[in-house]
Amino acid sequence: MSWLDALILGLVEGITEFLPISSTGHLILTRSFLGLTGDEATRALIVIQGAAILAVCWEYRVKLWNVTLSLFTDSNARRFAINLLVAFIPLAVIGLEFKDDIEAALFAPVPVALALVVGGVIILWAEKRKHVESIPSVDDIKPRDAIKVGLIQVLALFPGTSRSAATILGGLFIGMSRRAATEFSFFIAIPTLLGATIYELWKARDAMTALEATPLAISSVVAFISALISIRFLLRFVSRHSFAVFAWYRIVFGGLILATWLFGWVKW
Numbered sequence: 252m253s254w255l256d257a258l259i260l261g262l263v264e265g266i267t268e269f270l271p272i273s274s275t276g277h278l279i280l281t282r283s284f285l286g287l288t289g290d291e292a293t294r295a296l297i298v299i300q301g302a303a304i305l306a307v308c309w310e311y312r313v314k315l316w317n318v319t320l321s322l323f324t325d326s327n328a329r330r331f332a333i334n335l336l337v338a339f340i341p342l343a344v345i346g347l348e349f350k351d352d353i354e355a356a357l358f359a360p361v362p363v364a365l366a367l368v369v370g371g372v373i374i375l376w377a378e379k380r381k382h383v384e385s386i387p388s389v390d391d392i393k394p395r396d397a398i399k400v401g402l403i404q405v406l407a408l409f410p411g412t413s414r415s416a417a418t419i420l421g422g423l424f425i426g427m428s429r430r431a432a433t434e435f436s437f438f439i440a441i442p443t444l445l446g447a448t449i450y451e452l453w454k455a456r457d458a459m460t461a462l463e464a465t466p467l468a469i470s471s472v473v474a475f476i477s478a479l480i481s482i483r484f485l486l487r488f489v490s491r492h493s494f495a496v497f498a499w500y501r502i503v504f505g506g507l508i509l510a511t512w513l514f515g516w517v518k519w
Contacts, residue, residue, distance in 0.1 A: 257466035265477025271416030301448030302471035306478035338401035360519035366411025367505030374498035385426035
């Protein structure tokens with residue numbers, strides 16, 4: 252990758268990771284548009300997610316630090332940690348079993364575009380449902396709620412679905428407030444994306460070269476900064492608006508990709 256390719260990928264990752272529009276889908280489309288192929292580009296898509304998740308760790312550093320310090324003395328801190336663990340387990344178990352097969356079959360622009368459109372329609376349907384809030388904040392989430400969201404998060408294995416969309420909608424379905432569902436999607440991304448990044452780096456420990464270091468560093472720094480901005484934007488946005496705008500974006504963008512593919516305007 253050139254430094255410009257790395258900058259673009261980092262920017263796309265940071266902006267889209269926590270919005271319900273599928274960062275992986277956008278990265279796959281961006282990679283195809285830039286003409287990036289091979290294992291190096293594939294690794295970059297996963298590794299830079301780790302940089303984006305560090306933005307969550309920084310934004311919520313006080314809460315995460317307090318939870319760590321009081322893990323053995325505060326029942327609320329223990330419940331928070333248990334919630335993250337039980338929400339992470341389904342995706343970890345199923346992902347280790349099927350992730351490579353799914354990537355081989357669906358990591359392509361057309362399946363991603365289809366998933367974007369379908370996901371947008373589901374978000375619009377979810378927004379029309381009557382939403383009863385029984386879980387006002389992240390601290391009110393119980394392990395049984397967390398495992399339900401974790402099971403729904405498994406849908407994020409399909410590129411274009413959006414891990415953020417799946418977890419936020421899952422939270423809304425079980426009665427979380429918009430802010431609680433959004434923040435919980437941030438928190439459960441920590442073990443999910445850091446785990447994926449560490450796993451990918453471990454798999455590629457013998458294949459990675461020094462030439463990859465510079466573009467990965469550029470992508471990672473840009474992803475961290477843009478993700479931090481995106482997190483703060485989303486928290487302000489959900490306090491006043493629904494997720495319908497993201498649904499329409501998914502439908503229009505995915506439809507545009509499908510149209511350019513169908514009429515042969517772009518060779519995705």
